[in-house]
Amino acid sequence: SMYFVALLLQSFFVGVIYMYYLKSEASFDAAHFLKDYEGKCRNVHGHRWRVVVEIKGETLSEETQTRGMLIDFSDLKKAVKDACDFFDHSLIYESGSLKETTIKVLEEENFRLNEVPFRPTAENFSRFFFTGLKDKGFDVHRVDVYETPNNCASFEE
Template structure:
């Protein structure tokens, strides 16, 4: 049997908990957020059905790491969502990727690097002061097939 407690009073900042207690540790932590978008594309120099115009419901997974701020947050999930909406999704959702992305073959491998670069640039400009950095982007083209870009691979010249 579970022992349930009914809370009759919420914990209050500066009364029940000191602001200095909000940050529990000084470790790097990874947070992740997922998004989906629908888009059409076709592949060049490819012999198979993907050479024809077709569409996908893509899923993008971001892994972003950083140190926690005084509130205990690495990055607000809303900040990730705003970057996605304002800087990345506008080029992808319900678009013909061959036209809206830079000239490239619109493979999952190429698109995931472009998404990584856009998020990395936006995080750099945001300058959160907690050494926030993108660790990986995973782009699912189907529920069982994805391409991934990782920081350690992207920083190798």
């Protein structure tokens, strides 16, 4: 009908863009501490970090295998899981926050250590996972990182 055409044209000219969104999540258990923080979090402590990744896209695939999909969920799921598995059951510490002698002793004890170039906060992790998955070619819209079931930091485009 003419009404439908008018609505279609209006949305076209107003610049309304419709998007598809997909979410996938994974988690990892890891310890961290916050150097130069006055409070409990200055001590080594652990979390179950929950990472929720949301990607976006305007069009669905036409290819036979993935027809009608934004992307294959299994590709996103694997990328998110791999990113989380990298940190699982490790001590995550900021560059320069531990003495070299401390690192050496922990390595001699075969502790799994992950040095990161940022303070290991949920906020920084949300950006880290966002940019890492973007660099792998995913059209990331948002990443939520839950440090606890009730506390979440997000980074989005």
